[in-house]
Amino acid sequence: MQLEINNLNKQYGNGVHALKDVSLTIGKGMFGLLGPNGAGKSSLMRTLATLQDADSGNVRLGDIDVLNEKDKVRQVLGYLPQEFGVYPRSSAVELLDHLALLKGVKNTGERKALVNYLLQKVNLFEHRKKAVKSFSGGMRQRFGIAQCLIGNPKLIIVDEPTAGLDPGERNRFYNLLSEIGEEAILILSTHIVQDVRELCTQMAIMNKGEVLYHGGVDQALELIEGKVYEKSIEKGMLPQYRENYAVISDKLVGGKPLIHVFAEEEPANDFVKAEANLEDVFFAKINQLV
Ligand SMILES: Nc1ncnc2c1ncn2[C@@H]1O[C@H](COP(=O)(O)OP(=O)(O)OP(=O)(O)O)[C@@H](O)[C@H]1O
Structure with a gap:
């Protein structure tokens, strides 16, 4: 059925x-x-x-x-x-x-x-x-x-x-x-x-x-696989990063924001490739990035 x-x-x-x-x-x-x-x-x-x-x-x-x-x-x-x-x-x-x-x-x-x-x-x-x-x-x-x-x-x-x-x-x-x-x-x-x-x-x-x-669910993850990068930033910098990058999520890790950004190519500025998670897909979809 x-x-x-x-x-x-x-x-x-x-x-x-x-x-x-x-x-x-x-x-x-x-x-x-x-x-x-x-x-x-x-x-x-x-x-x-x-x-x-x-x-x-x-x-x-x-x-x-x-x-x-x-x-x-x-x-x-x-x-x-x-x-x-x-x-x-x-x-x-x-x-x-x-x-x-x-x-x-x-x-x-x-x-x-x-x-x-x-x-x-x-x-x-x-x-x-x-x-x-x-x-x-x-x-x-x-x-x-x-x-x-x-x-x-x-x-x-x-x-x-x-x-x-x-x-x-x-x-x-x-x-x-x-x-x-x-x-x-x-x-x-x-x-x-x-x-x-x-x-x-x-x-x-x-x-x-x-x-x-x-x-x-796995296919959803594939949509953004290899296009998510992360970086731990200073607290006050979040608005600036939001302006310059497609920030799809941020959470506090050890008191500092860890941001995930969506990018077709590796962004400059010390970002490292992150393992994409469903939360990234969710925000990328809602913000019409994919
Ligand atoms: N009976 C109603 N009359 C008028 N607007 C409504 C009514 N029920 C829901 N809405 C509006 O319709 C939209 C969708 O609401 P709905 O409750 O279906 O969403 P949802 O995804 O279940 O969210 P939530 O988890 O907050 O319930 C919202 O903008 C809500 O304000």
Whole structure:
């Protein structure tokens, strides 16, 4: 089964064109949708999750017409929104049981077995009687995945799932995602480059409503291979370097900015060739350097 998105457009009432002719083909496995805040990722995710309409375009999931057969989509969809909403005082086990009932698992015994299975899968079984409200960020996200998996979805959408997680929680969450990502089409929408690097082989980069790249993660790196140079500079010099070079990223290393610049040929001034990373591709694409 494939998800085929063709020429999707969405303009909000305030004039923001959030999706501009977005076309993507996404197969089974984990697909990374990378873009800065405001790129249009959530608009796309909400459209695929049948929560909002597009102005034009079409989307097919296997033989389902996603924009017009919403009930059919919902039967095979697992969705973890950016904001999971108000966390009730109910315990994890009660809430999952309720959600499973809403999703049509009517048989009590079957539902109990499913809920226990899901709680074990996301490693929350021992916390099942605690209120979801009291969970840490990572536990909530894992709970979110458990509710996503009710009904054995064919399409799983997770929107910015790792924002705000500490490194330990993020790792646990990565492991869980990579486990479930093998069985379905899983779209991971994120502004965190590391999420895509660690989990995905296929990806797209979006900015201002447009798809700037669509393809393999390794192929994305090849776009800038051999064209990224780095240099450690004095703090106050950053604006000057920005003016004179195509600076694609800067981060502090040992208190000094280490800048990555994009250049077709080796720049003068003591730059050394750097190993290109996905963050470089991301910024090079967003700044239209490649
Ligand atoms: N309901 C809405 N009404 C008007 N404008 C909206 C609405 N939802 C989103 N937008 C605008 O559309 C653009 C894309 O927003 P969207 O939330 O899809 O981006 P995003 O990539 O998911 O970013 P973020 O991570 O910040 O949510 C932004 O400029 C945003 O302000």
